[in-house]
Amino acid sequence: MSSLLDEPMLRYACNQLQSKCSNPLIGSQKASNIDLSNYPPELIRNFSIIAHIDHGKSTLADRLLELTGTISKDSANKQVLDKLKVERERGITVKAQTASMFHTHNGKQYLLNLIDTPGHVDFSYEVSRSLAACQGTLLLVDACQGIQAQTVANFYLAFGEGLTIVPIMNKIDLPAADPEKIAQQLETAFELDTTDTLAISAKSGVGVSDVLGAVIDRIPPPEGDPTKPLRALLFDTWYDQYVGVVCLVAIKDGKIKKGAHPDASKLAVTKCADLAKLTGDRITSTHSQLSYEVSDLGIMYPEQHPCPSLQAGQVGYVVLGMKTTRDAFIGDTFYRDGHRTEAFPGFQPAKSMVFAGLYPIDTADYAKLQDALDRLTLNDASVSVHKETSMALGQGFRLGFLGTLHMDVFSQRLEEEYEAAVINTAPTVPYLVRYLDGTERVIRNPAQFPEMEELGRVKAFAEPMVNGTLIFPERFLGAMMDLCGSHRGEQQDMSYLDDERVIMKYTLPVAEILTDFYDQLKSRTSGYASFDYEEIGYRETDLVKVNLLLNGKPVDALSCIVHRDQSERVAKEWVKRLKGVVERQLFEIAIQAAVNNKVIARETIQAVRKDVTAKCYGGDITRKMKLLNKQKEGKKKMKTMAGGVQLPQEAFMTLLHGKSGK
Ligand SMILES: Nc1nc2c(ncn2[C@@H]2O[C@H](COP(=O)(O)OP(=O)(O)OP(=O)(O)O)[C@@H](O)[C@H]2O)c(=O)[nH]1
Secondary structure, eight states, X not given: OGGGOOHHHHXXXXXXXXXXXXXXXXXXXXXXXXXXXXXXXXXXXXXXXXXXXXXSHHHHHHHHHHHTTSSOSOTTOSSHHHHOHHHHHHTTSSOOEEEEEEEXXXXXXXXXXXXXXXXXXXXXXXXXXXXXXXXXXXXXXXXTTOOOHHHHHHHHHHHHTTOXXXXXXXXXXXXXXXXXXXXXXXXXHHOOOGGGOEEOXXXXXTTHHHHHHHHHHHSOOOOOOTTSOOEEEEEEXXXXXXXXXXXXXXXXXXXXXXXXXXTGGGSOOOSHHHHHHHBSOEEEETTTOOXXXXXXXXXESSSEEEOSEEETTOEEEEEOOOSSGGGOOTTOEEEETTOOOOOOSOOOOOOOOEEEEEEESSGGGHHHHHHHHHHHHTSOTTOEEEEEEETTTEXXXXXXXXXXXXXXXXXXXXXXXXXXXXXXXXXXXXXXXXXXXXXXXXXXXXXXXOOHHHHTTEEXXXXXXXXXXXXXXXXXXXXXXXHHHHXXXXXXXXXXXXXXXXXXXXXXXXXXXXXXXXXXXXXXXTTOOEEEEEEEEEEEEOEXXXXXXXXXXXXXXXXXXXXXXXXXXXHHHHHHHHHHHSOOOSSOEEEEEEETTEEEEEEEEOOOOOOTTTTOOSOOXXXXXXXXXXXXXXXXXXXXXXXXXXXXXXXXXXXXXXXXXX
16 A cells, blocks of 8 residues: 555645644544535535725634634634645735635535635735635624725625625724714715624624524525536635645536546556546646646645535635646636636736846855745746846846735745845836837836937836725825825825715826835824725826936946936935945045936045055155055046946845845
């Protein structure tokens, strides 16, 4: 028997066993004998919980898992869906989580699949994918804070998917809770009938059992026919170091099964890989047209729990032997080999919205950095990586991210993985250059900005825009209008959620929310405002490139693309910052910022004048002059020798990160 298990499979088996041991229910009858073949779709409910950050999504998920006996009521089981081993391994890029549970209601046992959705706007493309696997959603609102910007954004995503929305007010145990006011907000903002709104405390458990009843009574079961050909929606993936990519799928029609091939017993099988070839179904990806063996499948209970099959209406995981998450396309349709079915609509790959250069501090560490990047992107297909070279920083990479949160988390993980500091250049958005001849080009790096001679052929520039939603108490109205106005925002709409809270819509350039927008939003409202946005495509704008020059030589890593109106302010700011990090040298240093070869800001660092005549005691003036002339020549030599000023790598760290290099 041991010959059947090669090393990776053995490690995988141990891993599975460990995860089962950490599940309080594994070992009990209920968990070990889950066979979902022929589970009727009318006894299944697929739902998600959507909410603004901190409104209690994970806490409610814990209570539901406890109430259904999926996890034990144990103080160690807190925020289980946030702390699953698989989720920790997935990191930030693959965030949706699924947990299946069983619940008996009116004498019937139901299979409830809770599909957790990532909350942050950077991952909203994934929220809609996850919602596509559900028929209903619990819209959770903090009974003290009320509706916030992400409540609005997530509501419209669920509404757009045509899901049944069950409104729930959470945290009613808090003294400041005001359920009546929140109900009014829900009616005003979403025209929801709030007569059936549930009022709960996910923390204490009050009212939570009614949530399970509402899921079963109000959310429709999945439609789907197990007897039809297979049609499965891929809505999430993560990377497992032992088996490769694990895919989360919602089976719309048909079934996928795992089990011995009829001929398996007749063949001499010596390797697990060979065994896998003889077991389970073969399925094809509509997107890539690649065909895969189903080597494992099951449900998340709440960790991976193998089952013999998955069928119409069910949600679970399948292992297909994919080596990296780049092979898996969220939104893809799987069908059984040779039985192509209609693909799900609206497949759209994640779009990078923010680009930044990444360089090792020590150029000798380039290979090590590449290695760390390869390992991290294995699990995160949404980060794009291209090699680039900078005159100032040497060899490095240009990375594309879904947003600034995505960029921050990735950079932090990279520093941990790579165990050294890296230099990130200032983030930029993808700009469009439209030429007079009708062609277009996307630029993701200031170095790609058209030079003077090319500018004559440029018809216009365009930048990506968003529709932003801000929600805040009325007393901050002036401050918020000022903030959006100073970030080139244009007001679209304004209304009141209740007698004191305002909801305001602005179109804003993405480049503006990369800067200090969030910090200002929080500081100007003491944290009382919330903000969310959706992309709305490109709008023409007037762009220029600001070049930073040291003694006339451009420092490519410090150039940036900005709106023409901001160029002077940005230029002055950068030369001042640069002056703060360049040390005085034996010659004068000119720090300049230029647009189209025209200098628009300048600072000067005076030379340190070495007193070369100090050793000349007494009055021989000709000897003094000789030494002073020699010094002057030395200065010239140093300028030409260096070809400009040498800036240590640490200075870039200070400039771009606002911290020292080590
Ligand atoms: N008093 C009270 N606190 C609650 C209740 N539900 C959740 N909390 C607290 O609110 C905070 C946020 O809860 P989470 O469950 O992490 O919220 P979340 O929506 O999952 O947050 P993110 O995952 O960060 O989006 C935690 O400190 C919880 O203990 C409740 O009913 N009453």
